[in-house]
Structure formats: structure tokens, C-alpha cells
Amino acid sequence: MSLADEKASAVQSESGFNPKRFCEEVVAEMKKVSWSSRRELLVNTGVVGVAVVIVCALIWVCDTVFARLFQLLLR
Template sequence: MTDERSSAPQPSSGGFSLFRFLGEVKAEMKKVTWPTRRELVAYTGVVGVAVVVVCALIWICDTFFARLFQLILQ
């Protein structure tokens, strides 16, 4: 079993280095698995449908409670 803490980068005593930071960002971005165009379109469609469903639910609840309160206040 390996100790995960030993592989973590150790803080340097020199403080923050912008060039080191950008180099590390570039190295991490190379590890990213980017979605294909087809996956991106599918994920976007799922998010769009979810937004429409949630908006419809909020509209229905808002309409219901508005009419309920209107009946109560009459």
C-alpha cells in the first residue's frame, strides 16, 4: 500500500511562482479527457431537458400556491 501523502507536492519556501503554476496547469490540462462532439451535444441536450422540466415544475408550483393564497385571502 502506498502513502498518498508522499506523492503530494511539497510547498516551496520561495512563495508563489506564476510560471510554475502555469506549467502545472498545462500539465494537468493534458491529463483531461475531453468529450467528443457527439457526447457534448448529448450532454447539452440532457441539461436543456432538465432545465425545461425544472422550470415547468416551478411554474406549476408557483401557479398552485398563487391561486391557493388568493382563495385564502378572499
């Protein structure tokens, strides 16, 4: 058997979906994940919350200013 035939047969045997192997690989990858501590999670959630409030306030201010400008222009 030639080298190309060996590679082709190896690819064919690995190409099928194996649910058990998939689950084993998922578990192995999840063990590699670096999880945040509870404190880091709460701090980062707070930062995101504050950022959302600031962006909402900026959008509200811009919307109000543009609405007033258009009201003045359309009079």
C-alpha cells in the same frame, strides 16, 4: 546540518511563487484531462436543457396552484 534544518531550507526554497513553473504545471495537468467528444457534449447539453425546462414547468405549476389557493383563502 540536521535533518530539520534541511527540511526547513527545502521548504523555504519551494515557498516562493514561480510563474514559469506554475504555467508548466498547468500545461501538464491540462494534458491529463479527459475531454468529452463533440457528440457527448451536445447530448449532455441537451439533457441539461430538457431538465431546466422540466424544472421551470414544475415551478410554474406550483406557483400557479399556490397563487390560486391563496386567492381562495383570502376572499
